Structures are given as C-alpha cells and as structure tokens.
Ligand SMILES: [Fe+2]
C-alpha cells in the first residue's frame with residue numbers, strides 16, 4: 001500500500017475517533033442517571049485514546065495529523081451533525097449500527113495496515129467490542145420496552161442505512177481513501193454483512209427491503 005493512501009485512511013479514522021469522543025462526551029453531559037454518565041465518560045476516554053493513538057501513527061509515518069484529517073472534516077462533521085432520531089428505539093439502533101460500522105472498518109483496516117498500526121488497531125478493537133456490547137444491550141432493552149419496538153427499530157435501521165450510503169464515515173471522501181488502499185469489494189462485503197448480521201442479532205426483520213437498499217447502495221458506491 002502506498003504511504004500516502006495509508007496516511008489518508010489514518011486521517012479519516014483519526015478524525016472519526018475524535019467525533020466519537022465528542023459524541024460520547026456530549027452523551028455523558030446529558031445523562032441524568034449517574035451510572036449511565038459514568039459509562040459514557042469511560043467510552044469518551046477510550047475514544048480519545050483511539051484518536052490520539054491514530055494521530056501518533058500518522059506522525060510515526062512522517063505525516064501531520066491536522067493535515068491528514070483536514071479532507072474528512074466536512075463530511076464527518078455533517079454526518080455527526082445530522083439531527084438525532086427522535087424515536088429512542090430508532091436512536092438506539094443507529095448508535096448500535098454506528099459502532100458496528102466503526103468496528104468493521106477497523107477489522108478490515110487491520111488486514112491491510114503495517115504491523116505497528118495493526119497492533120494498535122487490535123487494542124482499539126478490544127474497546128470497540130465492548131462499546132458494541134453496550135449498544136446492543138440498549139437496543140434490546142428499547143425494543144422490549146416499547147410498543148411496536150421491532151417495527152420502530154426497522155424504521156431506524158432503514159434511515160441509518162440511507163445516512164450511511166449518503167454521508168457516513170464509510171462513504172464520500174473518506175470512503176474513497178479506503179478504496180484507494182485496495183480490496184474495496186472485501187470492505188463493502190464486510191460492511192454489508194455486518195449490517196445484516198447486527199439487525200438479525202436484535203431480531204429486526206424481515207430484511208428483504210433493507211437488503212435491497214443495501215444492494216442499491218453498493219451499486220452506487
Ligand atoms: Fe473508537
């Protein structure tokens with residue numbers, strides 16, 4: 001892989017981690033339950049560690065973190081600035097799918113990165129697995145406690161899919177950076193399979209419509 005493509009992807013990931021940190025910090029500030037506040041503070045600290053670690057990898061490879069992150073600011077600020085789902089069931093599903101996309105991107109990145117970066121990604125993935133576990137528990141609780149929970153979860157999943165296809169960290173300029181590294185089909189396959197697997201895990205279905213949308217998104221990408 002060329003060094004410049006590597007720096008581009010690291011820039012996209014480092015900025016994505018910074019946005020994840022800001023999001024978790026905001027959730028900690030909003031949380032009324034002290035237990036929940038503590039949990040979000042822990043997530044925020046971990047996302048900040050991820051951000052700083054990826055910035056250090058950029059420096060180690062001779063790049064400048066600010067310059068490497070700059071091309072992704074607009075699209076990631078847009079994605080994270082989209083209004084949150086008003087329905088708490090849909091919001092929980094979006095959170096869960098968002099953590100999942102991050103984990104899938106990192107798992108794929110680990111297979112194409114240099115050994116030092118791959119070793120750091122491994123430590124990040126350990127945290128992300130925990131984040132995903134927390135998010136899936138929240139989705140299950142929301143679905144069980146809400147009238148019509150499954151239908152509302154499926155509606156949230158559909159809207160998240162549209163966001164993903166149009167403006168997520170896995171689309172637009174940051175997605176092009178990932179594609180330049182190579183093996184784009186493997187990446188798309190991992191993202192699509194991850195999406196379907198996660199929805200099945202929370203009992204959302206039937207997925208025919210979602211899968212059709214996903215195929216459309218892949219064709220467009
Ligand atoms: Fe992270």
Ligand SMILES: [Fe+2]
Pocket residue numbers: 020047099102127128131
């Ligand atoms: Fe995370």
